Amino acid sequence: MDPIITPDKLRAVPELSYLTATNVARYRAVMTYCYTEYQRLKYWLRPEEVHAGVLAWGVLDGYTLEQCMSDLESLKSWGNLASRHDGGRALSVEEYMRKKSQYMLTQYAIEIERMLEALEQVKGYGGSLETTYFDTITSCIHEVRLRALEFEPGEALSHWEQLYEAFKTMHENAADFIASIHSIQAEEMMATEGFLALKDNLVHYLQHFVKGLQRSAYKIEGQLQRIGDGLRDAYVQKVIEGELAKPRLEAGKSAEELEQELQQGWANLQRWFVGDALEPSELTLLERATKDAIAKVVRSAVRLQERRRGGVSRRRDLETLARRFAQLEQVEDAHRLAAYAFGLFATRHMQGQDERGTERADVSSWDEAPNVRLIRSRSRRRIGRTAAEPMRSHAASRAAYREQVQRQLEEERQFVRRMQALGSVRIGEMPVLRMHERLRLLQWIGRCTAAASRSFETADGHRITLSVPEDARDVAVLRSEDGELTMRNYGLEVAAGQEASTHG
Structure with missing residues (x-):
């Protein structure tokens, strides 16, 4: 139940002072004896009874009656004990001269001793899941x-x-x-x-x-x-x-x-x-x-089971498997045995952009040309010094790349001229396109839709403007050599910009 916080609950608790006092051993012994007698239904105790009971345990050496009476008064001042006058007859002059009192545990002290008794029995968290x-x-x-x-x-x-x-x-x-x-x-x-x-x-x-x-x-x-x-x-x-x-x-x-x-x-x-x-x-x-x-x-x-299996020697199993391999005569049989014994080897995933020759979904990846990637070693071992190598020249690769870029620009110019000759044309009115022309057209549409003006300029200064049909159901089929694509019936217009006109 959630506690209700009041100013009274934020006060100090002097009843716990005896647990951290200087003479904590003496206070704990006195309180334990009083609590033991309380459980035996004996509530009011005289100082002599408390002193005799503590001495009988043999845990305090040289513990006197005066010390016991002083401890009882300290516990009373902290609120752990309540006292009353002992009206019994005095049997000696010392008893007559000494103020006689009887002591009893307060309710706070009883709960504290119960808590301490329970804490001594704690072994871990305990608990259970009972339905x-x-x-x-x-x-x-x-x-x-x-x-x-x-x-x-x-x-x-x-x-x-x-x-x-x-x-x-x-x-x-x-x-x-x-x-x-x-x-x-x-x-x-x-x-x-x-x-x-x-x-x-x-x-x-x-x-x-x-x-x-x-x-x-x-x-x-x-x-x-x-x-x-x-x-x-x-x-x-x-x-x-x-x-x-x-x-x-x-x-x-x-x-x-x-x-x-x-x-x-x-x-x-x-x-x-x-x-x-x-x-x-x-x-x-x-x-x-x-x-x-x-x-x-x-x-x-x-x-635990994996660690136990890891310590078992597999030498005999490996020797048996090696003899099976040695008995085979065909490499194909050895491949089959390796597949049964070891399964598939761990795969490595490469991150990058694949250079595909076609966009067709029905083409298998095994029919595509391989993409070569250079893999560097992850080993931290220092590689020994080798002989000095001459500086590598990348002139050939730069020239090949320059030629590729020029070829792509020339293809784009040809496509721009072809589209410019068509004038303002819609998707449904376009002729059959080649594969690279279709990719170029889709790239134009993507750049136009990403711009707020629905237009952009090419490298040669031609402005490509896209018009979007108002009716979303206005669709058309874009035909190309590698298939047909159903899409919205966009309108495209190619106009010569200032740079293109000056160049012309």
């Missing part, structure tokens, strides 16, 4: 939906305590168990060989919880969604009446505080199983965390 809590919650929610108005106040209080205790215990145990799987101790244990014997039981345990969660928890979600605000408020009021009907000797919580606390508890229950519009339910997160834990356990087991 029986889901059955209890399902039964309680079902009763709330059916007979919330029929509950007596005492019955409603007992019913709520059973419901929320099952919910709280289930949530805490599940959170602790999932945390234990991700702890450092679990990581170390999963790296040992003994984990393989535990793996199957652990995976079965997690899978059983996931199945129970999916079977029962979603029933709870459906039941909660059917309980309206009016039915919930009526149920909460009966629980409050049952709580207020308890006889108390001290001041308890008011009806408003109890209602706020119970409404918050029901909201926690609703959020855990149903969720809200901003975040998924805790139920979904728990299911996801459990499945991740299963995957983690399986991965750890696979790594």
Whole structure:
């Protein structure tokens, strides 16, 4: 349940001072003895009884009665002990002269000692994944939906305590168990060989919880969604009446505080199983965390098995395989045996632009010309010095590239002149184009559609203008030597620019 922060809850806690004081060993011994006697239903203790009980343990050397009385008064000043006057008869002058008191643990001190006793029993996170809590919650929610108005106040209080205790215990145990799987101790244990014997039981345990969660928890979600605000408020009021009907000797919580606390508890229950519009339910997160834990356990087991297999010598198997290869007479048979024994070798993916000779989709990659790529070694080993090499000349490659660029420009000029002769022409009116002309035309259309003016200028200064049909259903077929392409019936116009006119 979410805490309600008030100024009183932000105060210092002097009752914890004895845990960090200078004489912490003496204070802890006194408090432990008082708490042990409290569990035996002996509440008020005299200093002599406390001193004798601590000395009997033999943990404090030279511990005097005066020191014990001083420790009792210090604990009283911190609020751990309450005192009252001891009205018994004095048996000596020293007892008569000494102020006689009896001491009892306060409620804060009892809870602190209970906490310390529980902390001493902690061994790791603990926790468990039990599906029986889901059955209890399902039964309680079902009763709330059916007979919330029929509950007596005492019955409603007992019913709520059973419901929320099952919910709280289930949530805490599940959170602790999932945390234990991700702890450092679990990581170390999963790296040992003994984990393989535990793996199957652990995976079965997690899978059983996931199945129970999916079977029962979603029933709870459906039941909660059917309980309206009016039915919930009526149920909460009966629980409050049952709580207020308890006889108390001290001041308890008011009806408003109890209602706020119970409404918050029901909201926690609703959020855990149903969720809200901003975040998924805790139920979904728990299911996801459990499945991740299963995957983690399986991965750890696979790594252990691979490491175990890696240490096994395969010399005998390799010798047998080598003899099989030696007995073969045909290279084709050796290739088949290698394929069965080793399978496909690891592939390497090359990144770059393929130089395809055609755009046809039905052409196999095996029919294309190979693209040669220079691969550099990734080895970090220093390569030894070699003899000096003469400077390489790239004049031939530059000349070939220049010739290729000039040839492409000449092809573009010819296509520009051809399009200019056609004037303003639409896609449906164009003649059959060659493959490189089709690629050039599609390149023009792409450049025009990318520009805001729907036009651009070529290297020779010709302006290409594109007109887009208003009707999207106005389509045409662009015919070329390598196929037909259905597209929008664009209009193209080639006009000579200023640079082209001067050049002409």
